[in-house]
Amino acid sequence: QQQVKQSPQSLIVQKGGIPIINCAYENTAFDYFPWYQQFPGKGPALLIAIRPDVSEKKEGRFTISFNKSAKQFSLHIMDSQPGDSATYFCAASMNTGFQKLVFGTGTRLLVSP
Amino acid sequence: DAGVTQSPTHLIKTRGQQVTLRCSPKSGHDTVSWYQQALGQGPQFIFQYYEEEERQRGNFPDRFSGHQFPNYSSELNVNALLLGDSALYLCASSLDRYHEQYFGPGTRLTVT
Structure with missing residues (x-):
C-alpha cells in the first residue's frame, strides 16, 4: 500500500513532442505528490509538486495532471527538448x-x- | 547560496567495514533526510532528522544509524557493510518538516 507504481520504464520522443509519464498509488493518506x-x-x-485539492498544475513546460478518484497522476512535458533527457521520478508522501x-x-x- | 552538499563523492569499502557519510543542508534548512538509491531504482527512505533526533525511519536495519549536529548537518553511519549496501546515498534537506525536500548530489558507495 506504500508503493507508487510508475510507467513507462523508458520513453523516446522527438524534439517538440509531449512525453507523458504516469504514476498510480493505493494509499489514500498520501497528500503530496512531487516530481523529480x-x-x-x-x-x-x-x-x-501538487496536492490533491487541485486537478492540474503548470510550471513552465511541465504540467501535472491529478485524478484523485482514480488515484493517478501524470507528468506532461510540453515542447520537449534534448536537454530534458533524464530520468524522472514521481513520489508521494x-x-x-x-x-x-x-x-x-x-x-x-x-x-x- | 550553496545547495545541499555531501561528502565524500565516492567511496570504496570492503565487506564488514564501517562507513560514515556527511551532509550539509541548504542554508536555512533544519530537517535532513537520508535515502538509498540502488542502481536503476528510485530512492528509498532511510530516516529523517529534525532537532537532532531521528523522527521517522524506513525499512532499514539497525546497521544504519545517523546523527544530526546543532548546525543541522548530518551523518549517516553504516556498520558491517554488505555487498548489497552498494548504492548512491542521497541527503535531502527541507526548510522544516512540512516543506519540499531538496537533494544533494549523493555519495556513491561501492562495497567489495
Missing part, C-alpha cells in the same frame, strides 16, 4: 509533519534532436 528530474551522477532535482517520500521506479526519457 535526475541526470546521471546527480541527485534528484524537484521539478513540480503523507504530510504528517515528517515527509517520508515514497518514490516510483523511474522513467528514463530520451528526447531525440
Whole structure:
C-alpha cells in the first residue's frame, strides 16, 4: 500500500513532442505528490509538486495532471527538448509533519534532436 | 547560496567495514533526510532528522544509524557493510518538516 507504481520504464520522443509519464498509488493518506528530474551522477532535482485539492498544475513546460478518484497522476512535458533527457521520478508522501517520500521506479526519457 | 552538499563523492569499502557519510543542508534548512538509491531504482527512505533526533525511519536495519549536529548537518553511519549496501546515498534537506525536500548530489558507495 506504500508503493507508487510508475510507467513507462523508458520513453523516446522527438524534439517538440509531449512525453507523458504516469504514476498510480493505493494509499489514500498520501497528500503530496512531487516530481523529480535526475541526470546521471546527480541527485534528484524537484521539478513540480501538487496536492490533491487541485486537478492540474503548470510550471513552465511541465504540467501535472491529478485524478484523485482514480488515484493517478501524470507528468506532461510540453515542447520537449534534448536537454530534458533524464530520468524522472514521481513520489508521494503523507504530510504528517515528517515527509517520508515514497518514490516510483523511474522513467528514463530520451528526447531525440 | 550553496545547495545541499555531501561528502565524500565516492567511496570504496570492503565487506564488514564501517562507513560514515556527511551532509550539509541548504542554508536555512533544519530537517535532513537520508535515502538509498540502488542502481536503476528510485530512492528509498532511510530516516529523517529534525532537532537532532531521528523522527521517522524506513525499512532499514539497525546497521544504519545517523546523527544530526546543532548546525543541522548530518551523518549517516553504516556498520558491517554488505555487498548489497552498494548504492548512491542521497541527503535531502527541507526548510522544516512540512516543506519540499531538496537533494544533494549523493555519495556513491561501492562495497567489495
